[in-house]
Every structure is written in C-alpha cells, then in structure tokens.
Amino acid sequence: MNIANKTVLVLIAFALVPLTLAAVFAYEIEKRQIGITQAQLADMQSAFLLFAFMIALLSIFAGLFMAKRLTDPLRLLAAAVADFAVHPDKPLPPLLAAASRDDEVGIVWNEFHVMSEKILHYHQDLEDEVKKRTEELESFSYSVSHDLRAPLRAMDGFVKMLEEEYSASFDEEGKRMLAVIHTNAKQMGKLIDDLLAFSRLGRQEIKKAPVAMEALVRSVEGDLQPSGSDRGADIRIGDLPDAHADASMIQLVWTNLLSNALKFSRSREKARIEIGGRVEGDHVVYFIRDNGVGFDMKYVDKLFNVFQRLHAVKDFEGTGIGLANVKRIVERHGGEVRAEGVVDEGAAFYFTLPTSGSGTT
Amino acid sequence: MDDNNKNWSEVELLLVEDNPNDVELTLRALRKHNLANHIHTVEDGEEALEFIFCTDRYAGRDIHIPPRVILLDLKLPKVSGLEVLKKIKSDERTKTIPVVVLTSSEEASDLKEAYLLGVNSYLVKPVDFEDFIKVLGKAGLYWLLINKSLRW
Numbered sequence: 001m002n003i004a005n006k007t008v009l010v011l012i013a014f015a016l017v018p019l020t021l022a023a024v025f026a027y028e029i030e031k032r033q034i035g036i037t038q039a040q041l042a043d044m045q046s047a048f049l050l051f052a053f054m055i056a057l058l059s060i061f062a063g064l065f066m067a068k069r070l071t072d073p074l075r076l077l078a079a080a081v082a083d084f085a086v087h088p089d090k091p092l093p094p095l096l097a098a099a100s101r102d103d104e105v106g107i108v109w110n111e112f113h114v115m116s117e118k119i120l121h122y123h124q125d126l127e128d129e130v131k132k133r134t135e136e137l138e139s140f141s142y143s144v145s146h147d148l149r150a151p152l153r154a155m156d157g158f159v160k161m162l163e164e165e166y167s168a169s170f171d172e173e174g175k176r177m178l179a180v181i182h183t184n185a186k187q188m189g190k191l192i193d194d195l196l197a198f199s200r201l202g203r204q205e206i207k208k209a210p211v212a213m214e215a216l217v218r219s220v221e222g223d224l225q226p227s228g229s230d231r232g233a234d235i236r237i238g239d240l241p242d243a244h245a246d247a248s249m250i251q252l253v254w255t256n257l258l259s260n261a262l263k264f265s266r267s268r269e270k271a272r273i274e275i276g277g278r279v280e281g282d283h284v285v286y287f288i289r290d291n292g293v294g295f296d297m298k299y300v301d302k303l304f305n306v307f308q309r310l311h312a313v314k315d316f317e318g319t320g321i322g323l324a325n326v327k328r329i330v331e332r333h334g335g336e337v338r339a340e341g342v343v344d345e346g347a348a349f350y351f352t353l354p355t356s357g358s359g360t361t
Numbered sequence: 362m363d364d365n366n367k368n369w370s371e372v373e374l375l376l377v378e379d380n381p382n383d384v385e386l387t388l389r390a391l392r393k394h395n396l397a398n399h400i401h402t403v404e405d406g407e408e409a410l411e412f413i414f415c416t417d418r419y420a421g422r423d424i425h426i427p428p429r430v431i432l433l434d435l436k437l438p439k440v441s442g443l444e445v446l447k448k449i450k451s452d453e454r455t456k457t458i459p460v461v462v463l464t465s466s467e468e469a470s471d472l473k474e475a476y477l478l479g480v481n482s483y484l485v486k487p488v489d490f491e492d493f494i495k496v497l498g499k500a501g502l503y504w505l506l507i508n509k510s511l512r513w
Binding site: 138141146149152154161185188 | 380382383385436464465466467468470486487488489490491493
C-alpha cells in the first residue's frame with residue numbers, strides 16, 4: 001500500500017470523529033423527546049466529552065505513529081546513504097522491516113540496496129581489471145629484462161671475441177666499428193636497466209616515515225663528492241627541515257639532483273651548489289641551485305620527461321632518466337617539482353614533500 | 362663430448378642454460394679463469410632434473426657423487442629454473458648441492474622466491490661481456506676452489 005492510500009485511510013479515520021459526534025447528538029435528542037432529567041443530561045454530556053477527548057487522543061497517536069513509520073526509515077536511509085558515500089566497503093545495516101514494506105519507502109530501500117550492490121560489483125570489477133593490467137605490466141617488464149638483455153649480451157660478447165681472436169684481420173677502421181657496436185650494446189643495456197628502474201619506481205610501495213633530511217643530504221653529498229677530492233665543488237647546505245616520506249626514495253631524489261648539479265657545473269672554474277629548504281604550511285619546499293651551464297626555459301616542460309636530454313651525450317653523459325625519476329617519486333608523495341634555468345648561468349630545482357603523515361596520498 | 366662415454370663422476374659444475382650464446386659466453390668466461398674443465402651443460406629444466414636425480418638419460422650416474430656447484434638459469438624450457446631449484450632443495454639426497462642462480466632477471470619476486478627455496482647465491486648476468494667474465498670468474502673461483510663443499 002502506498003503512502004497516498006494510507007493518507008486516505010487516516011483521513012477517513014479523522015472523518016469518523018464528526019460522524020460519531022453527529023450520532024451522539026442524534027441519540028441525545030431522541031432521549032430528550034422521551035423526557036430526561038437535567039442530571040441525566042449532564043451525565044450524558046460529560047460522557048460525550050470524555051468520548052470526544054479519547055477520539056482526539058487516538059487520532060493524535062495514530063498521526064504520530066504514521067509520521068514515525070514514514071520518517072524513521074527515511075532517516076535510516078539518509079544515514080545509510082551518507083555512510084555508503086564515505087565507506088562503500090562497509091556492509092549496509094539490516095533493514096528487513098523497512099525493506100519488506102510495500103510502500104514507496106520500502107521501494108527506495110530495496111532500490112538503494114540493489115544500487116549499492118551494483119556499485120560494489122563495478123568497483124570489484126575495476127579492481128580486478130587494475131590487478132590484471134598490473135600483472136601484464138609486470139610480465140612485460142620481466143620479459144624486457146630477460147629477453148632483451150640476452151641478445152644484447154650475445155652481441156657484446158661476440159664482438160669482444162672478434163676483437164680478441166681476429167684482431168689481426170681488422171684494420172684501424174674495422175676496430176673502430178667494433179668499438180661502436182660495443183658502445184651501443186652497452187648503452188642499450190643501460191637504457192633498458194634505467195627504464196626498468198623507472199617502471200619499478202611507479203609500482204614499488206612507498207613506506208613513509210619521518211626523514212632526517214639534513215643527515216640524508218649529507219650522506220648523499222659524501223657519496224657523490226668524497227672528502228679530500230681536490231677538484232670538488234663548493235657545496236653549501238643550509239636549513240633542511242624534516243619531511244614525512246620514504247627515505248630510500250628521497251635519497252634517490254637527492255642523488256639525482258646533486259649528481260646533475262655536479263655534472264652540469266663541473267666545467268666551472270669554481271662550481272658552487274646551494275641546498276636548502278623551508279616549511280610552508282603542511283609541506284616543505286626544498287631547493288638545489290648550481291652555477292652550471294643551465295638550460296633554456298623554453299624547454300622547461302620537457303625537462304622531466306623520460307629519456308629527455310637537453311645536452312649532447314658527448315658533453316654530458318647520462319640516459320636522461322634522472323629527472324623523470326625525481327618527478328615520479330615526488331609526485332607519488334603528493335608533492336610537486338619545478339625547475340628554473342638560465343643558459344650559461346645555472347639551474348635551480350625545487351620540490352615539495354609533506355611535513356607529516358596526514359593529508360597526503 | 363659424447364655423453365655415453367662421459368665419466369659423470371668427474372663433472373664438477375653443472376650448467377643449466379638454454380641459450381646457446383650464453384652457454385658459449387659462460388664457458389669462455391670460465392675458460393679465461395681456467396675453470397672450464399669438468400663442466401657439463403644441459404639445455405632445459407627436465408634434463409637438469411634427470412642429471413641431478415640420475416634418471417632416464419643419466420640413469421648411469423651416481424647420485425652420491427654430486428657436482429660441486431650447479432649454475433642455474435631461471436627461464437628455461439619445459440621445467441623452470443625455480444621448479445628445478447625447488448626439487449633439488451626438497452630432496453635429502455640433493456639439498457646439500459650448492460645452487461647458484463645465474464639469470465637476467467632482477468625482478469624482486471624471482472629473488473625472493475629463489476632465496477625462499479634455499480638458493481645458495483643469486484647472480485645477475487651483466488650485459489657487458491667484460492663484466493660478465495668478471496662475475497663468472499669470481500663465482501667460479503669461489504664455488505669451485507674456495508668454497509668447501511660436501512664432495513670429497
């Protein structure tokens with residue numbers, strides 16, 4: 001029965017009140033005709049009043065009951081809908097009473113159940129799909145690492161054997177060509193390794209914990225520029241506030257940025273590198289600045305792409321994966337990277353990391 | 362080498378490798394370090410198991426005289442390297458034979474699986490031939506000359 005029909009019933013119930021009154025009046029008048037005393041009439045009047053009062057009371061209770069029956073499931077439904085929006089995985093509250101109703105409220109409840117089950121179903125389908133794709137990706141990088149490397153190793157090995165066993169048959173030009181094959185096989189091996197490492201960075205789980213940034217940067221500096229090396233750059237490390245991040249990944253970020261800074265400023269009479277950071281709201285902005293060869297700002301958008309290089313290999317070695325790794329790591333921490341450069345004057349790189357564990361993905 | 366006339370008890374190193382180029386490079390690398398004597402090569406996981414457990418083609422071999430070390434590729438035809446490793450390490454007669462995985466795979470899952478199964482060492486084949494020779498030379502020296510195995 002729908003709400004409209006129920007309302008009609010209630011109205012009929014209310015209509016019964018005046019009908020009853022009319023019936024009582026008719027009875028009274030009939031009594032008068034047969035002659036009743038004043039006292040009897042007073043009794044009758046108070047009985048009638050009591051009766052009318054009870055009818056009114058009943059009507060009120062009936063009204064309240066109807067209202068409650070109507071709004072309670074709606075309130076539960078509203079709560080369940082709100083809850084579902086936040087925790088879709090949580091099972092819905094049992095609503096047998098409401099769901100078994102045959103009015104609109106019951107229909108809405110049932111539809112909501114069906115809909116939420118469908119959403120969870122689609123959600124699971126998507127999860128399964130993502131899992132399948134990830135597995136495909138992993139088996140792809142597996143075969144890249146295995147199948148592409150084997151022929152490369154053969155190329156490199158057999159060129160080496162030619163050099164060793166048939167060197168008498170090759171003139172200088174022949175030997176140069178063998179060296180070119182060797183260099184390129186090696187380069188391709190490096191590219192494959194870099195690409196795999198980049199892909200692994202995208203899949204690897206991030207283990208966040210407080211990172212003592214200054215100690216970390218100093219250890220990276222120690223690795224890249226051994227103390228006592230005469231031709232070293234002047235590296236100045238300023239304030240480095242701590243961050244909440246995956247220390248091993250952030251170490252990779254600093255290693256890439258600092259080795260870039262050293263590489264692109266090594267041609268300077270006096271290479272100078274500045275490192276620092278400051279807290280801004282809920283994150284830390286870190287920077288590293290060098291006085292190296294810099295870059296043209298019109299290529300700034302390409303800087304962080306995979307295998308993107310802005311300098312010739314003969315001038316500066318490398319495959320061009322370093323900054324792509326930096327960007328990937330920082331963005332997986334919910335941070336941003338930015339670069340500024342002036343040709344022949346230097347470059348500066350900025351990246352942000354969260355200061356605490358909350359509020360980041 | 363004619364397998365029928367081979368004295369199996371002399372085999373010190375079993376090389377399980379399906380890629381003929383890698384076999385040639387490996388033998389060459391070992392030869393450079395004078396470690397190429399007494400090597401036997403099998404081309405797939407099935408033959409490796411026959412050799413190790415002395416069945417079928419290797420029924421005449423004595424299981425009590427094991428090789429000093431097994432160099433095992435992971436990606437093999439028929440029976441995979443990890444399955445071969447599992448069979449070796451779960452049999453009382455063969456679990457004491459040192460097994461060195463020699464593979465192109467650096468995948469964390471392969472590494473973990475190999476160590477869980479009890480591999481004795483895990484080496485990644487370098488692309489660069491000179492590095493390859495160095496790695497194999499060091500491993501060969503260690504497992505054939507320095508490491509004390511149960512054999513003899």
